[in-house]
Amino acid sequence: MAVNTQRISPIEGARARRLALPRYLRLDGGRFLLGLVVILSLMSLILLAQTGVVATRGYAISALEAEKVALLRERSQLQVRQARAQSLERIRRRAEQIGLRPLTDAQIRYIEIAGDVEAPGANGQVAAPPATP
Numbered sequence: 410m411a412v413n414t415q416r417i418s419p420i421e422g423a424r425a426r427r428l429a430l431p432r433y434l435r436l437d438g439g440r441f442l443l444g445l446v447v448i449l450s451l452m453s454l455i456l457l458a459q460t461g462v463v464a465t466r467g468y469a470i471s472a473l474e475a476e477k478v479a480l481l482r483e484r485s486q487l488q489v490r491q492a493r494a495q496s497l498e499r500i501r502r503r504a505e506q507i508g509l510r511p512l513t514d515a516q517i518r519y520i521e522i523a524g525d526v527e528a529p530g531a532n533g534q535v536a537a538p539p540a541t542p
Contacts, residue, residue, distance in 0.1 A: 493499065
């Protein structure tokens, strides 16, 4: 067994590694094909991820649109119910059911309130009350 007693300096070792590096980086047929497969795989994964995001958002949008249609229908039904409830004929019938009857002239009474209230002036502002000594 032979023993190498000669020491290699760190600079010479670095030079040897630097000279051997292009041999590792050379793209022969197998390495080129492997690199191409890796790049295509990464592009496919990116495309699948984007497609998944678009599909998820599409489902969310369709669900929101369905909810919007349902809410618009409910709003329309509520507006119809409100219009029916505010019908004067319905209010009159309901008032008669609970025992109310129309107001007669003998039941009307007016009250005059005396005070310092003055009518508004030409420009719509009320004049200040007179000062008392």
